[in-house]
Amino acid sequence: MKSIDTPIPLYYKLKQEIIRMIEDEEVNADELIPSERDMMEKYDISRTTVRKAIDVLVNEGYLYKIHGKGTYVKGKKFAQGLLKLTSCTEMLRSKGFDPISKVLKYDVFTPSKRIIHHMNLDNKDKVFYTERVNLIEGTPINYTKSYIPYKYVPSIENFNFNNNSIYKTLSKVYKIDIIGTNRTVEAVLPSEELAKALDVSLNLPLLKFNGWVYGKHDNDKILVEYFKTYYRSDRSKFYMDFVE
Numbered sequence: 001m002k003s004i005d006t007p008i009p010l011y012y013k014l015k016q017e018i019i020r021m022i023e024d025e026e027v028n029a030d031e032l033i034p035s036e037r038d039m040m041e042k043y044d045i046s047r048t049t050v051r052k053a054i055d056v057l058v059n060e061g062y063l064y065k066i067h068g069k070g071t072y073v074k075g076k077k078f079a080q081g082l083l084k085l086t087s088c089t090e091m092l093r094s095k096g097f098d099p100i101s102k103v104l105k106y107d108v109f110t111p112s113k114r115i116i117h118h119m120n121l122d123n124k125d126k127v128f129y130t131e132r133v134n135l136i137e138g139t140p141i142n143y144t145k146s147y148i149p150y151k152y153v154p155s156i157e158n159f160n161f162n163n164n165s166i167y168k169t170l171s172k173v174y175k176i177d178i179i180g181t182n183r184t185v186e187a188v189l190p191s192e193e194l195a196k197a198l199d200v201s202l203n204l205p206l207l208k209f210n211g212w213v214y215g216k217h218d219n220d221k222i223l224v225e226y227f228k229t230y231y232r233s234d235r236s237k238f239y240m241d242f243v244e
Contacts, residue, residue: 144230209228
């Protein structure tokens with residue numbers, strides 16, 4: 001039986017042309033690709049064809065979209081071990097990145113009953129609370145909400161944690177050594193607040209981690225921190241190592 005030649009769809013031809021542009025570095029990581037209108041005029045194709053090619057390349061990991069700004073070439077992702085405990089800033093530096101950590105909010109207060117339950121605190125216990133974002137080359141990577149029992153870290157609010165590790169301060173100043181963690185992970189859609197902070201669209205899934213960090217203080221095991229971290233799924237990936 002002879003094969004039947006099937007015409008190549010226009011969107012597929014455009015897709016291959018965009019891949020060629022990326023491979024030949026005509027457009028580099030985190031740079032805008034040509035606009036829909038430019039491609040429509042240059043290749044004499046419809047907007048529907050352009051959008052289909054772009055959507056396929058987004059799904060295949062070549063491109064990413066920023067709402068209201070355009071479509072960009074996806075840069076390299078950073079990889080983090082799920083089983084290895086380290087601060088995000090330290091992990092990014094170990095991968096060769098030069099991250100910036102910004103504290104957006106901080107306070108000392110008595111948390112909600114839900115947080116008290118998560119941390120097994122007494123009703124009158126206070127926490128040191130921070131909201132911070134990590135950026136690589138100006139691009140937000142993750143957003144963290146952190147709760148630390150204040151009874152273990154009095155006056156910690158006087159430290160500057162912009163680009164400084166909280167875990168190092170816990171070790172050096174408060175003599176709390178981190179010994180382990182429990183984490184859960186799930187895919188969620190961002191709220192408007194998170195979408196703005198991470199500079200993503202409302203339909204880009206985020207990887208949400210809930211974490212409980214444990215430490216040793218005066219030879220006692222204590223819960224050091226409860227956190228919620230939201231990672232951009234288009235800029236990060238995670239792996240697990242099993243060593244016998």
